[in-house]
Amino acid sequence: MTLQVINSPFNEEQVQLLNLLLPKLTEPQKIWLGGYLSAYQPMNAQIAASDVAVGEIHASVMQTEVARKEVTILYGSQTGNGQALAESLSKNLLAEDFHVSLFSMHEFKLNSLKKIENLLLVVSTHGEGDPPDNALPFYEFLFGKRAPKLDHLQYSVLALGDSSYEFFCHTGKQFDERLQELGAKRLTPRVDCDLDYDEPYEEWSNQVLENLKERLGSAVAPSSQVAVGPGATQQSSYSRSKPFQAEVLENIDLNGRGSNKETRHLELSLEGSNLEYEPGDSLGIYPTNDEKLVDELIAAAKWNPEETVHVNKQGERRALREALISHFEITVLTKPLLQKFANLINHPKLVELVASENDQALKEYIDGRDLLDLVQDFGPFNIPVNEFVALLRKIPARLYSIASSSKANPDEVHLTIGAVRYETYGRERKGVCSVQCAERLEPGSTVPVYIQRNDNFKLPDNPDTPIIMIGPGTGIAPFRSFMEEREEIGAEGKSWLFFGDQHYVTDFLYQIEWQRWLKDGVLTKMDVAFSRDTDEKVYVQHRMLEQSEEIYRWLEEGAVVYICGDEKNMAADVHTTLETILQEEGALNAKEAADYLADMQKQKRYQRDVY
């Protein structure tokens, strides 16, 4: 983004000077200058503040002028009639020089509803008063807990229906009422159309048009529309040590029926936390243990669940059951734990196991076992439960790559979490946090979270820089945030996504979002590999090899490469594949290819978020 008069508070001359200077600055210089200016600001607080305010008003006047003529048309249509009418309406408005955005309701970005001032809805009703399929997400959004206040919104509804059904035009009526409830104002009254809709549609369309022309033709002073300026950001008081209790807004299984996998899409509210994040950052979640497992453990050890134990060094006490659920790690065994424990209970077999010459056996024992196994194998113990608990680790937070952009979803953070379930030693094991998310986090419940910055996984500063994203499975998460961000800022750089999973039909995570971004040009290219749909397993690196020539071209154009997901197999294979591509397409030898990648890494053009 270059600085211009219209996107900054500077005049023509200043813009020219700044544009001359800014591109030549090095990173350290930019950082220094940023610090210098912010330190300089308080000394001239009054002047600086008023300058900013002028700039803001200036910008908002311009925005209002544009916005005044802006009309959004949404349609929900089962048979196509609604769509046809919406398109016709759009034509009529365009002819009158309105700026029209026309969307099917399911393609509309729900979060942008807050930003709209003029909304026209064309929606049919089908079956027994049901919304058309493609209106469902919008419907659920409007009637859900996240429906925004819409005081600024003017709207009108054209409802389509068939009066031979009991719930004639029901969906249109519901939308009309709901928008009122949310504070929006009717431009013109709703019109309900029967099968013979042409005339009522014409009347409605004319009324709407007259009304919009009348309303938007007369200039309105934008005085009350000044946005809060920059620099007003408050520091969040929440952190890793003081996590924020985030409310669960949405918890969806992204895998279709019949999948071997369960990948949860979690949407959490950060409202009131002042927590901020950027694409590439992670969210930490403090999980709780499965109560069933805790109860089994207590029963196996013959402890008293009500007995109080210390939960921290400050001497806070909790009932044992509560402590094991919320404070201590019980699903992982460690070598130090077993060693201390062996000393404590003096069980001959355990003492033997932790002896230094049996290191390998100890490793094998630890792998895939938990506290319940330990108790079952060596318990019950005749030691005070407090002494046992004192050996346990605090339950650690789990980090998940954030799957959303805060610009696209203010006050929200989204995650993509694969539920971990497997069986070892005759018992089903569950990932503590992932299965908590899958099984026990209902919308409305809360979970303690914090933001973990990750400066090593960041979009390029220059939005024109091409990016190549490789993220199979849940590795897709940060790339969703990248796309949301790039869409919001209107980045023009090319982008290319490689995704893979087991089955196309059930495991194409966020499929309809990628499809929309491809259609809108936010995402330039996408290649997919579904390993279990074909006789021979196909992974992302195979897709990369198929396109090696073009990948090399992108690299030479300065593309940044991002890899997210499994470290052991995927990230290593992808790295080798990149080396192969460089050798083949760039005629490099092995060392040169390795150097090329190392160099990219130095330039922050090769970034990984692997686990």
Added chain:
Amino acid sequence: MTQKIVLPPQTGEPSDVERIKRESNYLRGTLAETLVNPISSGIPDDDNRLMKFHGSYLQDDRDLRNERQRQKLEPAYQFMVRVRAPGGVATPEQWLVMDSVANKYGNGTLKLTTRQAFQMHGILKWNMKKNIQEINAALMDTLAACGDVNRNVMCNPNPYQSEVHAEVYEWSRQLSEYLSPRTSAYHEIWLDGEKVVDSQQADVEVEPMYGALYLPRKFKIGIAVPPNNDIDVFSQDLGFIAILEDDQLVGFNVAVGGGMGMTHGDKETYPQLARVIGFCTPEQLLEVAEKVITIQRDYGNRSERKNARFKYTIDARGLDWISEELNERLGWVLAEARAYHFDHNGDRYGWVKGSNGNWHFTLFIQNGRVKDSDDYPLMTGLREIAKVHTGDFRLSPNQNLVISNVTSAKKKQIVEMMEQYGLTAGEQHSALRRSSLACVALPTCGLAMAEAERYLPVLLDKIEVILDEAGLRDEEIVIRMSGCPNGCSRPALGEIAFIGKSPGKYNMYLGAGFVGDRLNKLYRENVGEQEILDLLRALFFQYAKERQEGEHFGDFVIRAGHVKAVQSGLDFHD
């Protein structure tokens, strides 16, 4: 004679489908590219319109549609593939291929359609090419099984008069071949054929009969052999009635302008019966069909697809017009129609011996769905029979299957296998169930407003209880259910019919003629199951008590004043 086909000017803007056809370069569109696009298992709407001409269309599992939308997954897209079988005839080898591809690529079932075609569902985009290639390797194809062209030609599977069937079937096969599209797009896209098209080529060279825009709408042809009207000759755009004299085929009566489809709430649309306008000899058959089709090509409504079927073209101009126009294009005059008589449109189940000495067994298949269920291994049974069968199979227009031309020597083995797998003529069911038809509807059909195939059997279980009470178990009553008013199960010709309006709600129609010669009439709107059962209970008991000797249910409800008789579609909504 090579000249560009010039259509007479029409009122109204051409519909969007006309644009798609025009821009498609003879049914190619961008199918070759979109079929391999890996980001969606669907194809764009425009290509899907063209896909129909190739015998397939994109559907999705509607049971999962909302669930998947919430999961941010595209609909569970899948293709339906329809395989043409003129007259419904398939060899055992072809049956085995249908069975194999349905299990390999489809959902493990086959649907025998009301137009004697095979249909398979649930095929993923990535498997489409292999699927169609395997079908073609069995010398069957899917071209023109859907789309604005002549569809699968129907023909009575007549097991009795073997020689006549052979002759009539041969004509239906020739019609099918003669009226097929000529574009090489099908070979190019599915069979890796070479690209031969030159878009500069005059359309008469590529499609001498259809032209670049094909027909305004689908076109259906069927041949009936009296006294059996199983193909519902009056439901066809162009129907032929075989005329036999001294057991010899002398020619066909020609009937025009039938069709089932309509749109709820739009009285400009209606089902209509074909009307007999003359007679032609067998040798004249292809020429008559071609000229009739060109009339529809030139005069059919290309602006409003709802009003584009041949029936509307004729009704807007009158029967005299069509006769004159046809005679003029033929250059000779159709002979006067001959006498004929139909006495039923249902199937006759069980074993019969044909005049050639071979045996034929008509097997009851509920709604034409061939599949294995826990207690009825129908699909397996038919597969095993196909492996040893030396005759042929014939799909009946009532969604049943004739195991045909079983030699006396083979019959014992076939009988034993049928017993082994429990295949029967459906004697255990009521005559009403054996006279029932249902279209596919939910979950795959995109047009369905209510259930049909999945629900009719359940409804029939409850209706059979009433029939037993009323003593009507063995009374043949034609009952049909369609999930939408397009009418794939020919509901307007059901003595009792249900057309879906919304989940669980149907419009109920009564009073069609038992031999398929009279339309039914709307009896109740928007009725659910309990109302249906209550209404039928009253009607059945009254019928059982008051019917006259030999009086069919469809005739009775008219005499008793429940509905008015409908002789023309123009009176359907009165």
